[in-house]
Amino acid sequence: MTKLIGITQSAPTDWNLPTLGWIFFSAIAFVGISAAVFGKWVEKQGPRKAMFVAALCFSGGFFISAMGVYLHQIVLVYLGYGVLGGIGLGIGYICLVSTLIKWFPDRPGMATGMAIMGFGGSVS
Numbered sequence: 001m002t003k004l005i006g007i008t009q010s011a012p013t014d015w016n017l018p019t020l021g022w023i024f025f026s027a028i029a030f031v032g033i034s035a036a037v038f039g040k041w042v043e044k045q046g047p048r049k050a051m052f053v054a055a056l057c058f059s060g061g062f063f064i065s066a067m068g069v070y071l072h073q074i075v076l077v078y079l080g081y082g083v084l085g086g087i088g089l090g091i092g093y094i095c096l097v098s099t100l101i102k103w104f105p106d107r108p109g110m111a112t113g114m115a116i117m118g119f120g121g122s123v124s
Contacts, residue, residue, distance in 0.1 A: 030086025061085025
């Protein structure tokens with residue numbers, strides 16, 4: 001992708017690919033962890049409050065990771081996109097799935113499958 005915008009060589013201070021891979025790994029790990037940990041909270045609070053918290057976490061994660069890129073601090077990118085963004089994504093995901101199961105009680109498998117399909121397509 002960098003070659004498309006005219007960058008042909010890495011700078012000495014660039015992050016290497018394994019370092020960048022951990023960002024995505026931590027985000028996916030925290031999606032699962034937060035969905036498991038906050039599932040009961042989402043059921044108790046309802047979808048409106050849960051999606052508000054998810055949006056705050058996800059957008060806050062992007063803000064923190066953008067600051068990490070600007071300041072060239074990989075730890076901020078890990079914390080922002082990986083941890084906080086992953087938590088927001090997990091809360092949003094579990095909220096979506098639980099709401100769809102309530103909307104379609106006669107076909108919970110289809111509702112969950114459609115949610116997973118849409119979620120996977122939007123994140124990819």
